[in-house]
Amino acid sequence: MTKHPDAPLIMALCLIAAALFVTSLMIGAADLTFMQLIKAAFAAEKTPVSIVFWEIRVPRALLGLITGATLGLSGAVLQGLLRNPLAEPGLIGVSSSASLGAVIAIYTGLTITMPFALPAFALFGAAIAAVLLPMLAGGRGQTLTLILAGVAISSIATALTSLALNLSPNPFAAMEIVFWMLGSLNDRSMQHLYIIAPFILIGWSLLLITGRGLNALSLGEETAHTMGVSLPRLRFCAIAGTAASVGAVTAVTGTIGFIGLIVPHLLRKMVGGEPQRLLLPSAIAGACLLTLADITVKLFGPQSNLKLGVLTAIVGAPFFLWLIIKQRRALI
């Protein structure tokens, strides 16, 4: 078997991800030293420190990796599918529909009596978007109509979210909605992970098998067709995969932007611009970037109340701008 061309890149990214994961575990509201944590974590009896480690820090760090990987991977797939460098998970309306579902759960007060109503409603919202999208885009599913349909769905979902905020009978519920939408990994538990695990697995599998088709598609729809790639099937995998995985992470973390947009751009050159080779590195790099962002949020401390989604946007947008300027220079 020939050696995978991207093996060094993937290895390096994995190492970075592992290092960031461990760093993330070491940082938290409580000032615990590395030794304290390690000792407690692997001690036979349960101590408060070990519970903090296993029940609070581990789920959060894992969720960070999963969320980042999902956003990076789906970003890479969608940019390949839509052959549009601006494509990202938010574009096809899944994130905003998931948010709308969550907002309805908060708005109706269901989250108070049933804490898991929120992720359930958000997943349901994402599912609706995934069903609506192909219907709106039409049977043949042209790239352009797909993008337009995505934009339309997300506009409607955003408008309805604003309506809910506008009509909210209770300002505290409204504030909770606003805070939730900013995106955060704070105090998420293993149960949240268990809920989303099946959707994540299905979503990732669907996204990862699009690789060959995306490579063919990069040569144009006609060529891809003659190469025996079924475009409807490819679109189904990409959209259903994004809906399942991005819907699931949005359900638990709220909307976190920019990761899915930036990561593929960062890596595209390193993999020779091949969509298929971009997928795995994008997933790992997404995990790294999101974990790094979450570490930064944690370093600001609990008193700052800084939300992860705000940070990714603040750091992400200028970074994206820098990327554009750099690429423009390269063109000249």
Add this chain to the structure above:
Amino acid sequence: MLSGILQGESSTRVAFHFMYASQKVEMRNKIKKIMQMAFLVGLVISPAVACADQNEAEAPRRVVSMNLCTDQFSMLLANKEQLVSVSRLASDSTLSVMSEEAKAYPVNFGGAEEIYLMNPDLVIAGTYTNQTTVQMLRGLGITVVQVPPVRTISDIAKELRRLGKVLGREQQAEALAQQFTSEIQQLIDAQPDEQARAGVYYANGYTAGDGSLVNELITTAGLQNIANNLGLKGTSKLPLELLILEDPQLLVEGTQFSDKPALAFELLAHPALKRTLGNSGRVMVEDKYTICGLPFVTQAIGKLANQATKLGAQAE
């Protein structure tokens, strides 16, 4: 006054100076019913950890409060050793009546990790305290009692007694509740015969009508709330035109944050408003008395009652 907003139509006013408290202060009380359920496409997560505030044989020894209002209730009721920590808002003098007392306690920022490591046997939170944190704490086996925001004067005494029971401090609670009830009775007895018209006007043009705590404070002080004449319920928008046509003799305002300017306050400086107020008074009831329904509302009523008596005397 913010508690008045609990019933409000919109959040604009709260939004700007209430960013933090949002997740804290809040609604209904369904503690006993709370169950963790996941109903997801055939996936059912183990239901768990209900919680209880039932009369435990012994009083909790390490209590952590996570919410501005419960902080103040706890400081009033618990004994010093019992209360381990209060939220950071408790020591904010614009939001908390007991900001000085709060400085004696370690502060928490509402995260599960820090609270868990304080090793509490009881956590008191608001019904709108971040649900993921409350869930996490319950999952870790800590009893969490959620307190709904108090919106009426009679609920203040009720909540004092209920939390007194939870904290094992029934006697203290009973004494406070009785003192509070008698103070309210005195204020009601002292109401002037002639009721002056008062209008509440907050940032962004909000007023407090029927069903809000502020409305009850105003009427208890012996004033007539113009929002009721206009049929406004809860916290709702009061167009400037209507306010001017109602011609209140007294304008009730909330705390104005000169150090944190916001467009929201611009309306209060409107020339039309200044002109009408040439022949009426203004009184400020600080937000800290009205955000939470606490026994301290008597101080706010007292301030309003002074104005009511003055205006009543003028009328005669």
